[in-house]
Amino acid sequence: MIQFSNYDIISNLLYATQWTILLSIAAFIGGTSVALLLTAARLTRNNVVQKCVHFYVELFQGTPLLMQMFLCFFGLSMLGYEISAWGAAILSLTLFTSAFLVEIWRGCIDTLPKGQWEASRCLGLSFLQTLRHIILPQAIRVAVAPTVGFSVQVIKGTALASIIGFVELTKVGTMLNNATFEPFKVFALVALIYFVLCYPLSLYSKYLEKKFHVSR
Amino acid sequence: MSLVNLHQVHKYYGDHHVLKGIDLDINAGEVISIIGKSGSGKSTLLRCINGLEEYQQGGITLDGNEVTTEDIQVRRLALSVGMIFQNFNLFPHMTVGENIMLAPTIVLKKSKAEAADIAKAMLEKVGLAEKFDSYPEKLSGGQQQRVAIARALAMSPKVLLCDEITSALDPELVGEVLKVLEQLAKEGMTLILVTHEMNFARDVGSRVVFMHKGKVWEQGDSKTLLSDPQTDELKQFIGAVL
Amino acid sequence: MSLVNLHQVHKYYGDHHVLKGIDLDINAGEVISIIGKSGSGKSTLLRCINGLEEYQQGGITLDGNEVTTEDIQVRRLALSVGMIFQNFNLFPHMTVGENIMLAPTIVLKKSKAEAADIAKAMLEKVGLAEKFDSYPEKLSGGQQQRVAIARALAMSPKVLLCDEITSALDPELVGEVLKVLEQLAKEGMTLILVTHEMNFARDVGSRVVFMHKGKVWEQGDSKTLLSDPQTDELKQFIGAVL
Amino acid sequence: DVLDDIKERQTIRIAVPQDFPPFGSIGKDLQPQGIDVDMANYIAKEMGVKLKIVPVTSANRIPYLQTKKVDLVISSLGKNPEREKAIDFSTPYAPFFLGVFGDKKVMVDSISDLANKTVGVTRGSVEDLELEKNAPKSVNVRRFEDNNTTLTAYLSGQVSLIATGNLVATEIAKRQPNKAPEAKFMLKDSPCYIGMAEGEVALQTKVNELIQKALASGELNAISMKWLKAPLPKGFGA
Amino acid sequence: MLHFSDLLQYTDVFFSGLMTTVELTLLTTILGIALGTSCAATRQYGHPIGQRTVTVYVELIRNTPFIVQLFFIFFGLPSLGLKLSPWQASMIALTINLGAYSTEIIRAGLNSIPKGQIEAAKVLGMTFRQTLTRIIFTPAFEKIYPALTSQCIIVMLGSAVISQISVEDLTYAANLVQSRNFRAFESYLVTAFLYLGLAIALRFIFNQIGKRLFAYREAR
Numbered sequence A: 001m002i003q004f005s006n007y008d009i010i011s012n013l014l015y016a017t018q019w020t021i022l023l024s025i026a027a028f029i030g031g032t033s034v035a036l037l038l039t040a041a042r043l044t045r046n047n048v049v050q051k052c053v054h055f056y057v058e059l060f061q062g063t064p065l066l067m068q069m070f071l072c073f074f075g076l077s078m079l080g081y082e083i084s085a086w087g088a089a090i091l092s093l094t095l096f097t098s099a100f101l102v103e104i105w106r107g108c109i110d111t112l113p114k115g116q117w118e119a120s121r122c123l124g125l126s127f128l129q130t131l132r133h134i135i136l137p138q139a140i141r142v143a144v145a146p147t148v149g150f151s152v153q154v155i156k157g158t159a160l161a162s163i164i165g166f167v168e169l170t171k172v173g174t175m176l177n178n179a180t181f182e183p184f185k186v187f188a189l190v191a192l193i194y195f196v197l198c199y200p201l202s203l204y205s206k207y208l209e210k211k212f213h214v215s216r
Numbered sequence B, C: 001m002s003l004v005n006l007h008q009v010h011k012y013y014g015d016h017h018v019l020k021g022i023d024l025d026i027n028a029g030e031v032i033s034i035i036g037k038s039g040s041g042k043s044t045l046l047r048c049i050n051g052l053e054e055y056q057q058g059g060i061t062l063d064g065n066e067v068t069t070e071d072i073q074v075r076r077l078a079l080s081v082g083m084i085f086q087n088f089n090l091f092p093h094m095t096v097g098e099n100i101m102l103a104p105t106i107v108l109k110k111s112k113a114e115a116a117d118i119a120k121a122m123l124e125k126v127g128l129a130e131k132f133d134s135y136p137e138k139l140s141g142g143q144q145q146r147v148a149i150a151r152a153l154a155m156s157p158k159v160l161l162c163d164e165i166t167s168a169l170d171p172e173l174v175g176e177v178l179k180v181l182e183q184l185a186k187e188g189m190t191l192i193l194v195t196h197e198m199n200f201a202r203d204v205g206s207r208v209v210f211m212h213k214g215k216v217w218e219q220g221d222s223k224t225l226l227s228d229p230q231t232d233e234l235k236q237f238i239g240a241v242l
Numbered sequence D: 001d002v003l004d005d006i007k008e009r010q011t012i013r014i015a016v017p018q019d020f021p022p023f024g025s026i027g028k029d030l031q032p033q034g035i036d037v038d039m040a041n042y043i044a045k046e047m048g049v050k051l052k053i054v055p056v057t058s059a060n061r062i063p064y065l066q067t068k069k070v071d072l073v074i075s076s077l078g079k080n081p082e083r084e085k086a087i088d089f090s091t092p093y094a095p096f097f098l099g100v101f102g103d104k105k106v107m108v109d110s111i112s113d114l115a116n117k118t119v120g121v122t123r124g125s126v127e128d129l130e131l132e133k134n135a136p137k138s139v140n141v142r143r144f145e146d147n148n149t150t151l152t153a154y155l156s157g158q159v160s161l162i163a164t165g166n167l168v169a170t171e172i173a174k175r176q177p178n179k180a181p182e183a184k185f186m187l188k189d190s191p192c193y194i195g196m197a198e199g200e201v202a203l204q205t206k207v208n209e210l211i212q213k214a215l216a217s218g219e220l221n222a223i224s225m226k227w228l229k230a231p232l233p234k235g236f237g238a
Numbered sequence E: 001m002l003h004f005s006d007l008l009q010y011t012d013v014f015f016s017g018l019m020t021t022v023e024l025t026l027l028t029t030i031l032g033i034a035l036g037t038s039c040a041a042t043r044q045y046g047h048p049i050g051q052r053t054v055t056v057y058v059e060l061i062r063n064t065p066f067i068v069q070l071f072f073i074f075f076g077l078p079s080l081g082l083k084l085s086p087w088q089a090s091m092i093a094l095t096i097n098l099g100a101y102s103t104e105i106i107r108a109g110l111n112s113i114p115k116g117q118i119e120a121a122k123v124l125g126m127t128f129r130q131t132l133t134r135i136i137f138t139p140a141f142e143k144i145y146p147a148l149t150s151q152c153i154i155v156m157l158g159s160a161v162i163s164q165i166s167v168e169d170l171t172y173a174a175n176l177v178q179s180r181n182f183r184a185f186e187s188y189l190v191t192a193f194l195y196l197g198l199a200i201a202l203r204f205i206f207n208q209i210g211k212r213l214f215a216y217r218e219a220r
């Protein structure tokens, strides 16, 4: 019979952590890219486009991430698109991340005083010039903190990929638990590793938020 | 011909009738003080003149051109009308110099060097030459407002619209801003001010326009109007403010 | 014996020495106007008198009792000192009536009916009897401030502290609040006001206290002090404000 | 068809369990090992193609097949009518009995004794369907996503009875002798089959051929000896 | 290609799953907000030790995935002798989770109350407890009500995970149906829309309650 030492447990968990990190980074990059496109689309002030973005946000914020993963994983293949657990996880996390980031960023743009738009208009700046020189530079500064904060949600979201069989930290945790029958130890370690990944990001986000408020 | 002309301008916010047929003629070089109770439509009137708000009836012309809220039209208008706001609306992420140079470079397509020269000259004019590289947040309210004036002047407008530009200032800072306005008036700039500073209106202004319930209720030469109001409403208003 | 007595009061915010040895004696029925530049420590002084801020040296007594910032002490103090703020601080989720009745019922343990009678009487006094059931946000600034006065009066304080209570108001609303204060002064209420309204200070106040750099720089009878200031600093201040 | 695809790809993708010893469970290197894994290796070797192992759970192994994420499921798969509607089966390759196991203190001797008891089971497994069909209505069936979770639920004491395979129960006994579950009664004789997508006749024929060959050559018996420490039952696969 | 009709015979499975999800959501919403409120008040105004404890709790929960918390409570705690039914474990995990997030949200609400309001109460002679309950809570909750609503919905959607420990919620229903008729796409799609409907309904209900709670706003 195989015996797992603490060293085996920890080294296997750390090995799996790589996949959690990789999946998080991929999902975050995917999410921000899509969210950028959607934010740009939303700023066009075209009614139909805005409705579409709104629907997108409602849809992916209003359904469980787990369902989105199931649908991406089993659903897409049933419709004839080949997709791996890794691909389904990235795809669903991208949809999920972008839906939240679009809303977060919209909030950031909306917090800028209306006077900034009006002053620009009175100086003869066009809509795009106002965006480029006045709104975006300020909005980006506001947006960094909540965006970093949301990256924590993305990391935690990757844990659900274990349910569609993607082997990352949580999955290895359940596998090891089954092999060792030491749930208390294994899940405490898993939680600890997530905490070590997420907490610095949370702290950094808070720090940015404070810094921004002070410099206002 | 008059520089600014309003003819029977009506403006609604939804069902709310805010401007009820405004007629007004303003010539180049005049200093107009618009006074009136809160909610009487003073800000709305100013904002219609430079295309920030739509109006539903009547017509406004500026230098003979019709004023609308279309984007292109507003941008063209911005070349001849400057506006200064109660809360300054400086761009916080740019230095004072960059605030002033922005529109001359990207709207008027001037070179950086040229724009910088203009910015320096305008800062000189408002007495803040040494603040070129400061960020707005480091300035007092009075200084920020003077920068805002310099920013508007850098576009060499024909008219300057000022909406209660001293109301957000501590009383001891009001004077420095009014002094700048007085100087501009002396140099012949056309000014349209919404203001509560009655002394300024009387001493510097050429004409006072009293608005009440969305109408121009009474207007006339600033000294005579304020010392000898005709309508009860104006009498009451002057009584309350002075 | 004086109603309020300050003896060599020193106050620091961290290293920042804000009050530098204040001596002040105020008798019942006096109307004291505290004037001075922004940052001179006027608000801080008021807030020390009713225990909202700690002071580090000296002593303050009110009606013979020492003033400290201990909770119980502050609550006892609240029975004899009322305070009105620049931005009203009405409770937005309560009607005007509820705002006024709250403290009499839960602090003085009066019955609802009794508290309602008091509230009505106080609203009558400030001329807002008909607003009993309105919510604060539906009132103009001047009306809100009068409600705040009524709320303070409902606790039948011996002294009323007012910190720039007209500064947040549109000019045409200032008068209605000052009128209420004038009435209170006539009825013999002890008032300590931080104010920029020089006319009011001169005409209604009994004494003016000019603060400068954390000190009582000059004080005296309101009419003589304002028309004949002794120190350069006060002269300059009066010049800037009037 | 799929057989051609496999040849073209030069790789066969086979779904195996990773939480179901001795059929498939992970070693220290996190790689699956067990009867099903050996079986998969055998099939790939015989077909002369490379093997790609795909770990699955009991709940998702059929969707994997249906959505063509794998070519074969060798995952201790039992046969029942519902499944036969969805996929096709080979001939059996390993023996398996399903039963109810549990704590010594719980007195249960037959399926009717389950009334008002709580039984843990892996969702979508044959034992799940057996319980649903035959157990008294008052039984409280707790369904878990995979065998991992079912076993953990038993070992952590969350349920005192589980329905699972005899071999799984033996495996627990080996690992945690103090918590060894006691066999209560048998639910069903349910040997394991290899699953494949519906209508893939060529593939089915080929797989059946290979199983017959292994049976004849004693290869299957060797696998059984290696993992179950016992020869195949007499007449198995006949 | 798609056969939604195959799902019809499982209507009652979906329905009972939906009811479990709704039931758990409502219960944890109430308990979680109560927990969050007391933690927020402790963190904002309480004893330093209390403040520290709340901080640790909030950070631990906010920085680990819900599913790990759930597994820890359901599988890990029994080895300490604390055995919970799947339903109890889920309810506790969800409540603890919502509690942590709502602590942060409610604290932001408490922070948003202008200092002047508290001072006004103080100079009227009110005790701190009176100030908290009568002056601070209502406007603070009003300010953060939308954020709190969103968080409750997020927790409701996150509850999909509890099917992993055999709670028979909506996701469990989807998985069960899927394991019986092998119509994965259809049952997940239907379930996703059921969740969407639930989210919309929840927001609507919250809005209605909000209108009652903050009726004075309507007086404008």
Ligand SMILES: Nc1ncnc2c1ncn2[C@@H]1O[C@H](COP(=O)(O)OP(=O)(O)OP(=O)(O)O)[C@@H](O)[C@H]1O
Residues within 6 Å of the ligand: B013, B016, B018, B036, B037, B038, B039, B040, B041, B042, B043, B044, B045
């Ligand atoms: N964006 C808006 N939407 C709806 N109503 C508005 C809007 N802006 C102003 N109003 C209303 O129009 C009327 C006139 O407003 P306006 O701001 O022009 O008054 P004002 O004379 O400038 O007052 P104040 O001295 O307070 O600035 C007011 O009743 C106001 O409530």
Ligand SMILES: Nc1ncnc2c1ncn2[C@@H]1O[C@H](COP(=O)(O)OP(=O)(O)OP(=O)(O)O)[C@@H](O)[C@H]1O
Residues within 6 Å of the ligand: C013, C016, C018, C036, C037, C038, C039, C040, C041, C042, C043, C044, C045
């Ligand atoms: N809470 C505080 N913490 C630190 N410094 C403070 C605080 N409150 C006031 N100060 C400082 O104390 C000094 C006196 O402030 P105070 O508010 O008493 O002035 P003031 O005379 O009332 O001015 P104003 O007319 O602007 O209200 C100022 O320099 C101010 O920056």
Ligand SMILES: [Mg+2]
Residues within 6 Å of the ligand: B042, B043, B044, B163
């Ligand atoms: Mg206005």
Ligand SMILES: [Mg+2]
Residues within 6 Å of the ligand: C042, C043, C044, C163, C164
């Ligand atoms: Mg002050």
